[in-house]
Amino acid sequence: MPRGNPRQRSTLAQQTVVSRCNVLRGDMQKLLQGALLWTAMTVAHAGVPTVHGLSLYDQPALPADFTHFPYVNPDAPKGGTLTRSVVGSFDSTNPMIILGTAARGMSYLGSSLVYDTLLTEDADEPFSGYGLVASGIRLDASRRWVEFDINPAARFSDGHPLTAQDVKFSFELLRSSGMPLYRSYYADVVSVTLPQPNTIRFDFAPHNSRELPLILGQFPILPQHIWQRREFTKPTLQIPVGSGPYRLIAVNPGARVIYQRNEDYWARDLPVNRGRFNPQRIIYDYYRDDSVALEAFLAGQVDYRLESSAARWENDYRGPAMQSGAIRKITLARGNPAALAAWVLNLRRPLFQDRRLREALNLAFDFDTINRLFFYGSYQRTASFFDESEMAASALPSGKEREILASLGDSIPTSIMHTPLPSDNMADGRQRLAQALEILMTAGYTLHKNQLFTPAGRPVNFELLISDGRLQRAALPYLKNLSRIGIHAGIKLIDNAQYQVRLRHYDYDAIYDTFGQSNSPGNEQRYYWKSEYADVPHSHNTPGIRNPAVDSLVEILIRADSRDLLVASARALDRVLRFNHYLVPLYHASGIHFAYWQQVKMPRKSPRYGIDMDAWWIDPNAQ
Template sequence: MLSTALSLAIIDASKSFAAHGISIDGKLKYPPDFKQFDYASDQARKGGALLLHDLGSFDKMNPFTLKGSAPSGLDYLVFETLAVASLDEPFASYGLIAKDIELADDRLSVTYTIDENARFSDGTPITTEDVQFSLNTLKSEAAHPFYQAYLQDIKGSEILDKNRIRFNFARINRELHMIASQVPIFSKKFYSEHPFDDPSMEPPLGSGPYVVDSVNPGKSITYRRNPEYWAINHPTRKGIYNFDTITFKYFRDQIVSVEAFKANEFDFMYINIAKQWARDLVGPKFDSKQIMKEYLPHRNNQGMQGFVFNLRRPLFQDRRVRQALGMAFDFEWANNKLFFNEYTRSKSYFSNSDLAAKNLPEGLELEYLLPFKDQLPPEVFTQPLTPFSTETPDSLRSNLRKAKKILAETGWTVQDGRLVNKEGKSFEFEILLVSPSFERVMAG
């Protein structure tokens, strides 16, 4: 009967429910009695060592404060949250430290029941006082300002009994119960003895699957799998976190790290620089498969990489000017000459995912857009969103002619080799780059 009640409650997000998991719309892939995530394997064996890398350095052991840099892995290998997201469904999380999550009918509070088995790595139980301390700390000036902003709509908490605590919300927000469930849980006792913003390299106490084994400040950190980990058979953890040790080695820059990788200093690295993929990761070890070089296709949202116009600048406030500048960018040339044809054109802020707009709007998408039809460009409803191209039958010269015509319509014309308006002011603007690696794109 309990299982049936939970399933019914999950289906209807408009009603209060107490459940093993939460989502933005009340729907969950995994039932209350699920054994493990589908992407975790029953055949996974425990053991071995994993060597990874990062760039730069680190000088503190608390990833939740402002000053300094914490080592990679600390936030998710040592610390845990009330609930954890599943990787094969959108906007869904399942209870970890919280075994039960109850969203109020009015959506202005969420109540967590703490798993009585939850323990910090020193064996002490996780209590509602630890949860309350964690929320209060993150909302205080002791933590990074990000958390004060991120958690600002959580007014506070009330301990209801030994195992239950309620977070109260300042307003209704359909994501707020999910945001609240992302709060990492700290040991109140540990941080009463060690200031939260302690600048020392004292390893922190957490409840996660790993503990800090050794630290070479600024150069490397090794995590050791905790054999007494409280959630080793928990559905959200089963088949995951299998390496006995995980080590992060630090290198000053990407070029050095690539050479270190080829010298077998660590085991795996992502490459997001086309030149390195095409020119640097080659040689006998790659030919003999001692080092495997593989594409890893996926459908995860890749966001957007491109140029963003500052609409506070008068120059860019006419969308026709922005359109003309878009026509002047030759992506195909840049991809061929600079990026070894490794790039795919971004067509959405949600590129490479099902969230990206494709073709003309239809169905529910069209229904949402129609009330704003008089405020939107007409082509939203008549032309699929397609970036300008220089592929045949188009060409850069053709695009530039069209751009010149559009600019003339907005008052910008070529005089004495300069693009100027009727006041004689030159068409000029600055480009702020996120990385020096884009300078060659500008030069091209």
């Protein structure tokens, strides 16, 4: 600025003094606001105890001074190598983003080999969380906020302290740049603050889900000092810096990943970890074909195997190791609702908008024949979205479930109240096909020269897209049945990389998909079924469901404040989903089949609500 006259310089000096006064006044206001916020939080803490764990409805089962989870062997030996097989490949060590296929052993939710979380679950309880990175927890009585004190001993594998700022950074990064699940899962978090240097606070929206304080304990905690300098949204094969019980020490895409137990793991002596994470090394060997993976297991190159094929379970586990007892087979109880495996119909395609066609497609699936020919009668037809649980709808709606459905008004058809649920009572596949054809003819479809046409005159043909050749065996009889009512469907088998691209863009007519459920369904149901996720890339709403009644039922379920209401709302949701025939449910085994070599040991007691393979160990005398 050019020099001005004395009056101008005087005016400038006055402005400078005023500006400095304004800055000081602003600083005082900020200090006052901070003091008021601290006072408000202090008042909010009054009467809110600091606890060691949380449970969904009651108190956690284990006391504050518990020494280990009830099902583990607290004296399990450490050491040895545990080798597992994986079919497929990977191209990333980041499981938290849309792009890429992550190496096995990495997880986007829940504690994994590399990343710790605020809480960890006891598999012997329906839904609880005990402090891992969190050394103390304060939950507002009205569940409007939760605070976690960060254990001052927590460290990343490079020695850097794990702080509340790392937790805040991780949450914000995952919700802004991670897979869409994080945004739906944590949609009711309205603010994240650090009221104390090593305390993090999450404030919730009104009428939030009851499980929100617990699921906040599930996201992986990332080191800010590493990721603030890296591109997060692209696949990477860099060795990650974590805070968990293992370090990733070797990455060979398409072949192998190796984890080494971290001898300096900060949480190795915590009660939640005692008797867990026992092998010195965990190796995942990758195979292109599952039959080759099975041969590797039988040859002793793999230590244990989860078997998903009933035919293999019955026929292929043979040889000297089986005869001598060196390999053992067990079936463990699932402990959770059966996962829903299904042919998913893409509602984004005009063809599948007609509920009557979708019902006919369901009726054409002949489970009994497939079960007899391929599964030795050992499988069960999956009927419910919450099969093998009290949350599965049955008969006609009654009690609280009926009240919930009635509250939806005109968003559901009145017939849902008095229409029996879709069932598989008719064992005769011909009767089912006859019923399917009758429904279609009544709806205005026509059949000409063994080709079904829509009421608008378009042929009813579609493609079933798969990336796993093993699915063809179950698909072919289904497609043959469809052809008997004039529906011509083909199978297209593509490699996993192509499949993921098409899946991401919903570029398919029908696919195979699975939907896992827990004993306490919650926020993940948004990601599965709500309209807002129908077109979000990589969401799990693969059918593309857009139904206001489903949207409402998901929110009622999420906000249930008692077990009874949760069960009733889950049944109502199950009924509406099944009534609309969005999927063709397939089948499930009665339990989980494991085969393992004799050096692999597991606790005598199995947890009631799942399988905790982190509690297994290697017998040093058997290797």
